[in-house]
Amino acid sequence: MSFDYTLLLPELILTALALVVLVIDLSLAPGKKQSLTWITFAGILVAMAGIWPATQTSASQTLSGMVSSDGFSIFFKVLFLTVAALITLASGPYLQQKRLPVGEFYILLLSATLGMMFMSGSRDLITIYLGLELASITSYILAGLLREDPKSNEAAIKYFLNGAMASAVLLFGLSLVYGLTGETHLDIIGKVLNGDISHWPIVGVALVFLVAGFGFKMAAAPFHLWTPDAYEGAPTLVTAFFAVGPKAGAMAAVLRAFTIGFAASSGRWTELFAILAVVSMFFGNLTALWQTNVKRMMAYSSIAHIGYLLVGVTVATTVPGVASVMFYLLAYAVMTLGAFAVILAVDAFGPGDQVGNYAGLATRSPLLAWGLTLFFVSMIGIPPTGGFMGKFYLFSAAVQNGYVWLAVVMAINSAISVGYYYGIVKEMFVGKPLETTSVKAPAGVTAVVAITMVVTLMLGLYASPFLNWATAAAALPRFF
Amino acid sequence: MASQSYIDVGMFAVIAIGFVVVSMWLNRVVAPFHPDRAKLESYECGEDPLMDAQINFHIRYYVFALTFFVFDVEAIFMYPWAVNFRNFGSNALFVIVEMFVFLVILALGLAYAWRKKVLQWV
Numbered sequence: 001m002s003f004d005y006t007l008l009l010p011e012l013i014l015t016a017l018a019l020v021v022l023v024i025d026l027s028l029a030p031g032k033k034q035s036l037t038w039i040t041f042a043g044i045l046v047a048m049a050g051i052w053p054a055t056q057t058s059a060s061q062t063l064s065g066m067v068s069s070d071g072f073s074i075f076f077k078v079l080f081l082t083v084a085a086l087i088t089l090a091s092g093p094y095l096q097q098k099r100l101p102v103g104e105f106y107i108l109l110l111s112a113t114l115g116m117m118f119m120s121g122s123r124d125l126i127t128i129y130l131g132l133e134l135a136s137i138t139s140y141i142l143a144g145l146l147r148e149d150p151k152s153n154e155a156a157i158k159y160f161l162n163g164a165m166a167s168a169v170l171l172f173g174l175s176l177v178y179g180l181t182g183e184t185h186l187d188i189i190g191k192v193l194n195g196d197i198s199h200w201p202i203v204g205v206a207l208v209f210l211v212a213g214f215g216f217k218m219a220a221a222p223f224h225l226w227t228p229d230a231y232e233g234a235p236t237l238v239t240a241f242f243a244v245g246p247k248a249g250a251m252a253a254v255l256r257a258f259t260i261g262f263a264a265s266s267g268r269w270t271e272l273f274a275i276l277a278v279v280s281m282f283f284g285n286l287t288a289l290w291q292t293n294v295k296r297m298m299a300y301s302s303i304a305h306i307g308y309l310l311v312g313v314t315v316a317t318t319v320p321g322v323a324s325v326m327f328y329l330l331a332y333a334v335m336t337l338g339a340f341a342v343i344l345a346v347d348a349f350g351p352g353d354q355v356g357n358y359a360g361l362a363t364r365s366p367l368l369a370w371g372l373t374l375f376f377v378s379m380i381g382i383p384p385t386g387g388f389m390g391k392f393y394l395f396s397a398a399v400q401n402g403y404v405w406l407a408v409v410m411a412i413n414s415a416i417s418v419g420y421y422y423g424i425v426k427e428m429f430v431g432k433p434l435e436t437t438s439v440k441a442p443a444g445v446t447a448v449v450a451i452t453m454v455v456t457l458m459l460g461l462y463a464s465p466f467l468n469w470a471t472a473a474a475a476l477p478r479f480f
Numbered sequence: 481m482a483s484q485s486y487i488d489v490g491m492f493a494v495i496a497i498g499f500v501v502v503s504m505w506l507n508r509v510v511a512p513f514h515p516d517r518a519k520l521e522s523y524e525c526g527e528d529p530l531m532d533a534q535i536n537f538h539i540r541y542y543v544f545a546l547t548f549f550v551f552d553v554e555a556i557f558m559y560p561w562a563v564n565f566r567n568f569g570s571n572a573l574f575v576i577v578e579m580f581v582f583l584v585i586l587a588l589g590l591a592y593a594w595r596k597k598v599l600q601w602v
Contacts, residue, residue: 019585019588022588022592023588023591026591026592026595
């Protein structure tokens with residue numbers, strides 16, 4: 001029994017932060033809670049600093065090997081904490097304007113981030129599931145935070161019912177694995193299943209359940225049905241978080257669980273993920289073409305992006321495959337948060353969330369319009385942006401491992417996606433606005449747009465340090 | 481080897497179901513049966529039952545139930561902790577501190593409910 005708290009320092013700081021926010025929230029009078037934003041923001045930065053000691057110790061596993069703090073999980077911890085910090089930065093005036101419960105929002109956001117951090121660090125089925133549930137249950141509540149708004153309630157109920165079913169499916173798959181191997185630790189599961197093909201039919205069933213369960217959580221088609229409604233109904237700030245956090249968390253868990261626990265049957269699950277990738281890309285992109293609500297369009301676009309990421313998961317048996325997924329997740333997180341910051345500004349402090357509301361945004365608020373254009377350019381995958389480099393690495397990882405057809409499907413889909421992104425860009429620069437007053441985004445939201453613009457360009461122009469980081473992190477967990 | 485354990489499970493199921501059937505049948509055969517109106521009423525802890533059971537319960541009951549969980553979880557976790565405490569040996573101080581950390585977190589949950597006026601009936 002060893003409890004190495006240095007390795008869990010970021011998680012512990014985040015837990016303490018959530019409790020501190022709760023206590024301070026109780027002592028503040030309603031309407032005077034602006035200070036919570038900065039306490040949360042500072043706390044997240046402290047948690048990020050808490051990652052440093054973990055990189056300095058030789059040990060990499062704690063809690064009897066259930067949780068590891070290797071390069072892989074540190075990469076994801078940095079990603080999750082950055083997402084939480086950016087969301088917090090954009091949150092203050094939005095929460096006030098929509099009359100959302102301030103303290104509860106931050107507590108739930110921090111708890112969800114904590115759950116995702118455990119998902120990325122777990123080497124054990126139990127902790128993976130606990131992390132997943134912590135992230136999911138808090139997400140259900142976040143979706144329904146606009147209590148007076150029926151659409152928000154609908155989003156929460158749909159997300160909850162679908163998510164609960166997905167958890168049950170996943171848990172059933174996990175129980176089959178446990179029944180077969182008598183173990184919950186991924187390393188040992190991998191050893192037991194390695195070279196023993198007598199279990200194959202049951203392993204196959206378990207794999208299908210696990211892929212379906214995780215597919216629900218990251219909203220891959222055909223398990224995506226909750227996504228558009230949940231994205232449209234949830235408060236825009238929460239949608240921004242959904243589009244990045246839980247998906248990246250599920251992706252981290254998938255990368256670790258499948259490559260360690262099921263390395264022996266990788267020929268089978270890569271096929272499943274290839275199918276999911278193709279269906280997600282085509283379904284997401286083709287449906288997004290017909291949307292008139294921008295949040296709904298972004299929901300389908302995120303399904304398509306999960307498809308691109310799953311191309312990388314299909315070749316996750318190699319280090320470049322895992323590294324390309326991690327790099328694309330980084331680029332995806334940055335450009336998606338940026339795009340949602342603009343959507344949030346136009347929705348809450350401007351005309352609304354329909355495509356028509358973006359008419360003439362280029363004259364009403366040039367920074368927002370140019371920012372959104374850059375993020376869309378990145379999402380399509382045009383240089384010099386992070387999205388281009390991310391897609392390039394996914395593409396080359398797929399081609400190197402003999403999935404040329406999958407790479408071609410990806411290229412075709414990137415071309416299709418131009419259609420709906422271009423529609424909004426055209427509105428912004430050519431459309432005639434109903435009003436000509438400028439759209440004033442709060443300072444925090446503007447800061448998020450500016451930061452994400454810089455990082456998106458940086459990931460495109462100076463990609464190699466980030467890719468080297470992802471490659472080193474992908475090699476570290478000793479997958480094989 | 482593997483099939484042996486499934487036979488065990490089957491035996492267990494047969495015995496478990498058989499026990500219920502046999503004991504209920506035995507009860508029917510042996511026990512005297514003299515029903516009257518009071519005996520046939522549903523049992524509500526001694527109160528006379530009122531109205532239909534299929535009504536909308538006040539939402540506050542659910543919040544009370546959730547608050548009850550705070551104590552429930554506390555008890556579930558503290559019981560094995562107390563039983564095993566003797567075995568912790570040199571770690572005893574650490575284990576005590578850990579439990580109190582847990583209790584403080586749960587107490588914060590209760591404090592939250594209190595401040596949000598969950599415990600007030602309106």
